[in-house]
Amino acid sequence: MNQIFNRKNMKIIFNHIDDGIQIVNTKGELVFCNRKSAIIDDINIPDSLGKHITNIYPNLTKKNSTLLKVLEKGVPITDNEQNYLTYKGKKICTINSTFPIMDNDYLIGAVEISKNITDVKALSNKVVDLQSIVQGKKDVKNEKMKLFDFDDIISNDEEVIRAKDLAKRVANVDINVLVYGNTGTGKELLVQSMHLRSKRSNNAFIAQNCAALPANLLEGILFGTTKGSFTGAIDRPGLFELADKGTLFLDEVNSMSFELQAKLLRVLQNGYIRRIGGTDVRKVDVRVIAAMNKEPMEEVKNNHLRVDLYYRLNTISIKMTDLKDRKGDVELLTKTFIKKFNDKFYRNINGITENALEILNDYCWPGNVRELENIIEGIISITDNDKITANDLPKSLLNKVQERTKIEKIDGGIDLKNAINKFEKEYILNALEETQWNITKASKLLSIPRQTLQYKLKKYKI
Ligand SMILES: Nc1ncnc2c1ncn2[C@@H]1O[C@H](COP(=O)(O)OP(=O)(O)OP(=O)(O)O)[C@@H](O)[C@H]1O
Numbered sequence: 001m002n003q004i005f006n007r008k009n010m011k012i013i014f015n016h017i018d019d020g021i022q023i024v025n026t027k028g029e030l031v032f033c034n035r036k037s038a039i040i041d042d043i044n045i046p047d048s049l050g051k052h053i054t055n056i057y058p059n060l061t062k063k064n065s066t067l068l069k070v071l072e073k074g075v076p077i078t079d080n081e082q083n084y085l086t087y088k089g090k091k092i093c094t095i096n097s098t099f100p101i102m103d104n105d106y107l108i109g110a111v112e113i114s115k116n117i118t119d120v121k122a123l124s125n126k127v128v129d130l131q132s133i134v135q136g137k138k139d140v141k142n143e144k145m146k147l148f149d150f151d152d153i154i155s156n157d158e159e160v161i162r163a164k165d166l167a168k169r170v171a172n173v174d175i176n177v178l179v180y181g182n183t184g185t186g187k188e189l190l191v192q193s194m195h196l197r198s199k200r201s202n203n204a205f206i207a208q209n210c211a212a213l214p215a216n217l218l219e220g221i222l223f224g225t226t227k228g229s230f231t232g233a234i235d236r237p238g239l240f241e242l243a244d245k246g247t248l249f250l251d252e253v254n255s256m257s258f259e260l261q262a263k264l265l266r267v268l269q270n271g272y273i274r275r276i277g278g279t280d281v282r283k284v285d286v287r288v289i290a291a292m293n294k295e296p297m298e299e300v301k302n303n304h305l306r307v308d309l310y311y312r313l314n315t316i317s318i319k320m321t322d323l324k325d326r327k328g329d330v331e332l333l334t335k336t337f338i339k340k341f342n343d344k345f346y347r348n349i350n351g352i353t354e355n356a357l358e359i360l361n362d363y364c365w366p367g368n369v370r371e372l373e374n375i376i377e378g379i380i381s382i383t384d385n386d387k388i389t390a391n392d393l394p395k396s397l398l399n400k401v402q403e404r405t406k407i408e409k410i411d412g413g414i415d416l417k418n419a420i421n422k423f424e425k426e427y428i429l430n431a432l433e434e435t436q437w438n439i440t441k442a443s444k445l446l447s448i449p450r451q452t453l454q455y456k457l458k459k460y461k462i
């Protein structure tokens with residue numbers, strides 16, 4: 001029995017579970033985190049182990065962390081909904097149960113089991129929305145949600161200005177557009193602005209994230225279903241019909257199955273859809289704008305995007321630049337967001353200190369503008385200072401900047417070998433994160449043999 005439940009096997013079992021599992025010791029330091037938890041929370045396991053839990057999540061404090069509460073009180077907290085930010089600034093919603101871990105009446109740690117319900121929540125909101133549209137309670141034309149406009153896209157960066165100009169020029173031309181760039185760079189902002197400045201602006205704007213749904217559900221949502229086409233199916237229009245005369249924004253289109261991509265291509269080419277299980281074809285007049293957070297040509301090479309669909313969508317492609325590559329934008333956006341959240345929270349924060357701004361400028365911004373906006377929102381809502389200072393910044397951000405500065409100092413000539421090793425380790429960790437810790441895929445991504453990668457994992461104790 002003990003052989004089965006040894007440490008190594010338990011780790012394997014935990015890594016196959018589809019819920020996030022995190023374990024902390026009595027000091028609140030992370031001692032175990034399974035693969036699912038790392039994926040949900042965008043965390044890098046080797047980097048996070050040993051760190052205090054509040055140093056891993058930007059908006060976690062002693063007061064709101066369930067793990068720390070369980071450590072303090074020694075009693076479980078079950079089915080607790082938590083909304084928080086990952087270090088990339090992504091908003092996550094989970095249902096957590098947290099339990100104390102006891103050893104002969106002594107508290108030795110706490111474990112938290114989390115179900116990620118972010119997509120399910122978004123989906124249920126969408127279903128409610130669609131139902132009300134279908135039942136005529138909500139008139140898509142009259143009760144329009146407020147869309148972003150080009151003026152909301154704040155930037156002094158040449159590339160972003162060029163992207164905005166191109167988007168403005170094609171906004172009113174009925175062609176497909178492909179927008180790509182990393183998470184939080186403003187792709188949806190740009191797409192909504194294009195719809196608003198087009199002749200379709202009085203009709204529906206519908207956005208669908210194609211990665212949020214399994215293929216068979218997505219097909220029904222896009223093209224509609226007919227009664228009896230599968231168990232429980234009802235006669236229901238899909239998003240193409242609901243977006244008639246308007247714009248359909250297909251986000252993360254590269255995550256669709258190839259089969260569905262082929263169906264999408266057919267609709268784009270001939271303008272007709274057929275509901276699942278139906279025989280009638282219906283003409284739809286929809287402008288499709290697609291987005292993805294990877295380089296489109298790379299996605300074709302990686303077999304994630306059909307080449308024929310790529311050519312169809314790529315008539316005009318617009319790239320959104322990472323925040324770290326936009327000189328001056330961190331300052332401009334920080335000031336804009338301070339104003340925005342001063343108004344929202346009735347605060348009067350008078351700017352940011354030079355030191356704090358320098359730290360923000362040194363940070364790598366994996367979650368781009370969304371991350372910056374969420375961080376400023378968090379600070380303005382709680383700070384007691386009249387200016388944002390370095391002390392207000394999330395610990396996880398300060399740690400990242402510090403680590404980077406250390407590497408830069410070493411790069412300056414103090415110890416080149418050490419610097420190269422650090423860089424190599426960081427690079428390997430990124431590849432592992434990217435491939436969800438699949439060694440074979442990571443070695444392909446790094447273009448090195450699997451054995452070499454394994455040797456390096458041992459060398460760097462990853
Ligand atoms: N240039 C900008 N000016 C002002 N706000 C911005 C800008 N870019 C992004 N934002 C803010 O960041 C948020 C995220 O932007 P958006 O939803 O467009 O990102 P995205 O590129 O679609 O990301 P994802 O790939 O994660 O969907 C927006 O809701 C907006 O509040």
Ligand SMILES: [Mg+2]
Nearest residue numbers: 187188251291
């Ligand atoms: Mg988006």
